Amino acid sequence: MPRIRGRVFGVEVDCVGEFVRVEVADAIATIRLDRPKMNALNRQVQGEIAEAAAEVSADSGVAAVILYGGERVFAAGADIKEMAPLGYAEMAARSAALQASFTAVAEIPKPVVAAVTGYALGGGLELALCADFRVLGESAKVGQPEILLGIIPGAGGTQRLPRLIGPARAKDLIFTGRHMAAAEALGIGLADRVVPDAEVYQAARELVAGYATGPALALRAAKQAINKGLEVDLATGLEIERLQFASLFATDDQKTGMHSFMENGPGKAVFEGR
Helix, strand or coil, rough: CCEEEEEEECCEEEEEEEEEECCCCCCCCEEEEECCCCCCHHHHHHHHHHHHHHHHHHCCCEEEEEEEECCCCCEEEEEEHHCCCCCHHHHHHHHHHHHHHHHHHCCCCCCCCEECCCCEECCCHHHHHCCCCEEEEECCCEHHHHHHCCCCCCCHHHHHHCCCCCCHHHHHHHHHHEEHHHHHHCCCCCCCCEHHHHHHHHHHHHHHHHHHHHCHHHHHHHHHHHHHHHCCCCHHHHHHHHHHHHHHHHHHHHHHHHHHHHCCCCCCCCCCCC
């Protein structure tokens, strides 16, 4: 499908595909899922998500990203009708592409927040786990119900979820397949903020707005150091941090930030992302 670019009410819109689009305003990109009725994550949507992730990663005009499924639902999971007839060989191949599309989101080198309304189940929750932060509506429900289908999460749920909330709590969600309410998700650190349903998107924008004017290269370095450090032993993680830390002394933002601190005090620097 050819890509369509334009502006709607002052917002730059890039139609990445049939079901996913990117909207940019004030240096914040929204990756918007729009596959009625429940944003089921079929192969096409997965591919379009990966393309959108690559686009916002490469766009120097984007400083922060929101994942959003709309006012009613984030994503209710994979397309079961599409998966049901598949055998081992087919799924072995397709699952690699599925994981790669979500990893593309996890590796966006900018702050990312998932704005979750309604349901974020199965692949929907796994997509939200790829964000740095999660804002949930008060009536939102999250869960990994794959066990009820005789399978397990296949897009990162068994790996990203325990890293976020601990193995015992992750096993509870994955073993039972139960739906978790927003308040409980907040209590265990699965959600970072819970707000009235109608305020989810705006709360997500407010959460990342401060990053949009921050030092982009330092934010990228911090995100990469944290994420990569969680995958290795402490000594290796410290080396990752050291190299990222030292590299920032080659940036204009480091000079700007330190000179501003010495001349004007903290928090007054204006960064250019260079």
